[in-house]
Amino acid sequence: MSGVAIWGVGTSRFGRQPDESPASLAWKAVLEALADAGTDSVDAVWVGTCFGAPGTAQRALHAAGITEVPIVTVENACASGTTALHEASEAVRTGRYERVLALGIEHLTSTFAGAIEPEQGDTEGASGMALPSIYAMSAARYVAEHGVTHEQLAAVAVKNSRHGALNERAMRRGELTVEQVLGSRMVADPLTLLQCCSLSDAAAAAVLGPPRDEPRDVRIRSSVLRSGALWDQRTDHVWGYEIVRETASAAYEQAGIGVADVDLFEVHDAFTIGEIVTTEALGLAPEGEGAALLDSGTTALGGSTPVNPSGGLLARGHPLGATGLAQTAEITWQLRGEAGPRQVEGARIGVVETMGGGVSGIDGNGAVVAVLEG
Amino acid sequence: MSGVAIWGVGTSRFGRQPDESPASLAWKAVLEALADAGTDSVDAVWVGTCFGAPGTAQRALHAAGITEVPIVTVENACASGTTALHEASEAVRTGRYERVLALGIEHLTSTFAGAIEPEQGDTEGASGMALPSIYAMSAARYVAEHGVTHEQLAAVAVKNSRHGALNERAMRRGELTVEQVLGSRMVADPLTLLQCCSLSDAAAAAVLGPPRDEPRDVRIRSSVLRSGALWDQRTDHVWGYEIVRETASAAYEQAGIGVADVDLFEVHDAFTIGEIVTTEALGLAPEGEGAALLDSGTTALGGSTPVNPSGGLLARGHPLGATGLAQTAEITWQLRGEAGPRQVEGARIGVVETMGGGVSGIDGNGAVVAVLEG
Numbered sequence: 001m002s003g004v005a006i007w008g009v010g011t012s013r014f015g016r017q018p019d020e021s022p023a024s025l026a027w028k029a030v031l032e033a034l035a036d037a038g039t040d041s042v043d044a045v046w047v048g049t050c051f052g053a054p055g056t057a058q059r060a061l062h063a064a065g066i067t068e069v070p071i072v073t074v075e076n077a078c079a080s081g082t083t084a085l086h087e088a089s090e091a092v093r094t095g096r097y098e099r100v101l102a103l104g105i106e107h108l109t110s111t112f113a114g115a116i117e118p119e120q121g122d123t124e125g126a127s128g129m130a131l132p133s134i135y136a137m138s139a140a141r142y143v144a145e146h147g148v149t150h151e152q153l154a155a156v157a158v159k160n161s162r163h164g165a166l167n168e169r170a171m172r173r174g175e176l177t178v179e180q181v182l183g184s185r186m187v188a189d190p191l192t193l194l195q196c197c198s199l200s201d202a203a204a205a206a207v208l209g210p211p212r213d214e215p216r217d218v219r220i221r222s223s224v225l226r227s228g229a230l231w232d233q234r235t236d237h238v239w240g241y242e243i244v245r246e247t248a249s250a251a252y253e254q255a256g257i258g259v260a261d262v263d264l265f266e267v268h269d270a271f272t273i274g275e276i277v278t279t280e281a282l283g284l285a286p287e288g289e290g291a292a293l294l295d296s297g298t299t300a301l302g303g304s305t306p307v308n309p310s311g312g313l314l315a316r317g318h319p320l321g322a323t324g325l326a327q328t329a330e331i332t333w334q335l336r337g338e339a340g341p342r343q344v345e346g347a348r349i350g351v352v353e354t355m356g357g358g359v360s361g362i363d364g365n366g367a368v369v370a371v372l373e374g
Numbered sequence: 375m376s377g378v379a380i381w382g383v384g385t386s387r388f389g390r391q392p393d394e395s396p397a398s399l400a401w402k403a404v405l406e407a408l409a410d411a412g413t414d415s416v417d418a419v420w421v422g423t424c425f426g427a428p429g430t431a432q433r434a435l436h437a438a439g440i441t442e443v444p445i446v447t448v449e450n451a452c453a454s455g456t457t458a459l460h461e462a463s464e465a466v467r468t469g470r471y472e473r474v475l476a477l478g479i480e481h482l483t484s485t486f487a488g489a490i491e492p493e494q495g496d497t498e499g500a501s502g503m504a505l506p507s508i509y510a511m512s513a514a515r516y517v518a519e520h521g522v523t524h525e526q527l528a529a530v531a532v533k534n535s536r537h538g539a540l541n542e543r544a545m546r547r548g549e550l551t552v553e554q555v556l557g558s559r560m561v562a563d564p565l566t567l568l569q570c571c572s573l574s575d576a577a578a579a580a581v582l583g584p585p586r587d588e589p590r591d592v593r594i595r596s597s598v599l600r601s602g603a604l605w606d607q608r609t610d611h612v613w614g615y616e617i618v619r620e621t622a623s624a625a626y627e628q629a630g631i632g633v634a635d636v637d638l639f640e641v642h643d644a645f646t647i648g649e650i651v652t653t654e655a656l657g658l659a660p661e662g663e664g665a666a667l668l669d670s671g672t673t674a675l676g677g678s679t680p681v682n683p684s685g686g687l688l689a690r691g692h693p694l695g696a697t698g699l700a701q702t703a704e705i706t707w708q709l710r711g712e713a714g715p716r717q718v719e720g721a722r723i724g725v726v727e728t729m730g731g732g733v734s735g736i737d738g739n740g741a742v743v744a745v746l747e748g
Contacts, residue, residue, distance in 0.1 A: 021495070022495070023495075050428055051428070053493050053495060054424055054425070054449055054451045054493065054730075054731075054739070055451060055493055055495065055496060055731070055739055056495065058601060058602070058736055058739045058740070059495055059496070059736075061601075062604070062736055067601060067602060067603050067604055067736065068600060068601060068602070068603050068620075069600075069601060070599040070600060070601065070740075071450070071601040071739075071740060072448055072450065072457060072461060072599070073448060073449040073450060074446055074447060074448055074449075075428055075447040075448075075449060076445070076446065076447060077428045077429060083446060087446060087461075090468075090470060094468035094469065094470060095468065096464060096468060119427050119428065119429055121395070121396065121397075121427060121429065121430065121433055122429060122433070225444040225446070226442060226443075226444060227432060227435075227441060227442055227443060227444065227445040228432070228441060228442070229441050229442050230436070230441055246442075356428075357428075357429070362432055362433075362436055362441065365428070365429055365432045365445075366432070366444075366445060
């Protein structure tokens, strides 16, 4: 393995952007990533989108002047963006191509009028359960099992709002209090509105290639993609815990590191409970102690292992297919020392994690964990 | 390159199957392919679907007992199935995995009430043009430029209906006459109803791995994926010609063969004009002489180079994401001598070709050409 490097990254702004087209958002992300990489062409493209119509990728790439090369659009629910990153990374690692683009695009405000509708093909969707309900059931069980308070759940949204306030491209810029989070309207008990990510539109991109003599490049030490096990066999853990634990464990092993070597994380906090369970699955805390870890300040900016310095899905935003590459851009900026007011001092190793929604009794459609090194 | 082999293939029936779910169709294709390959597990899966909702792949694979492995869903319009084949083939060729599954799933009767709706993000779609209109404009121009008659266009549907009549899994089993084809109602002048493929539901699968000591295995000599060029630079050829010509040319070169070495083809005859233009782009006839090639009987079963022995998209059916793997299954059966009443005698090299619809002034979203050897 000759290795894979991130040569450049770029993103659009995040938020409700009904007047932008998917192509115009992608165009901004791609041109920024190409300029950041110091190149104007790529040999192949992987595009992550969850609800983009057929041709979304080609329209967007056409607008950025990229045609004729192989273009593969991938879908993996909320992990669509990191699946594009993973496939692009593997294409460089295995020598298929020299210079590839990973792009995430999502324009949810033109796809859904309100919340994302339950998928009728799912057991859960057919019974009327959308993702907030599934996460809420996880949260309720977690609260009951581990004695965690509603204030501790809300603290995730508070922390990430403080991070997002430092991110000029974030969707939500205001710093929240626990009272504001708990006082927002109930979506699915115990998750209030400000504990749920919101529909948004954005694009994010990364240019990948072999390692080169360029100090700003970031190395992809490992990248692992995995799908979920049958959920009905798994009664010991909250939903989504096991797939992330297995994926992260493989990614650390392939990178030859332990969790203690990681300086910062961008993780899948689609709902507040998600970040708590994910930090446990990533090995930052034992099961049931993720909320205590948060309370200790460890995962806030200024703590020893910041989680979601960008503001995460809750504050930066969660444009599904773009999220994984937005996380990748944040870790890249952090490892270069280019993260401005939210810079994690001395960051050398960062981890990107996303987990795509589980359906029909599966513990997650897919998860990706990538270990990056500056 | 150590090579890639097709170990086994499987398909569901093709046609309107509203009482089947995408998962139940996929289950049939996957279990047949696994049994055909003589294996009961795979290390990774690529799934092609064009309009399948997020999670379609995971639900289907769960039903077939495949979980925890990496699953990547790909979309590339009508070339979604061959894009899954291509990515799976590349994963074996580059040593990423030992044993992989390529699966195509589409359930169009639950997605669309009538014809596939124009995509509003496309320049063409926004002006009300669906794919039949685009192909009809190609056909009208082709007829005007090359003096081809409407009877010659209809002859594609007649030939493929004869082939489909020999395929017990095909959607349309009746042999058609030129009079029936031209007498069916006009969809988009000059294309009548029986010159257009129809909405259908199906799944198809292939298990790939390194070459092994198994005489029924088929080798993938080459596989090439390419996206379209800007259409506004291309005024010399009918839409879709150039992308297929460039893709096929690269596939022949990588396989070290010429078109004369190919014994049979499965190609993208979504509309009658499509097969005529595609046979030219594949090098079977000079531009403007595809209809004469058809008239000569060369491309019919019994001719020297049969095209679409399965019945093609017109008769077997065109369940978008499943099509490329249905073509792959047909070529595999043919190269093994297992194609029954539609067997091409002495078939040794076969080619699979698909081209996904062009949008917003691009000459095809993507095309895949694969050269297979028995």
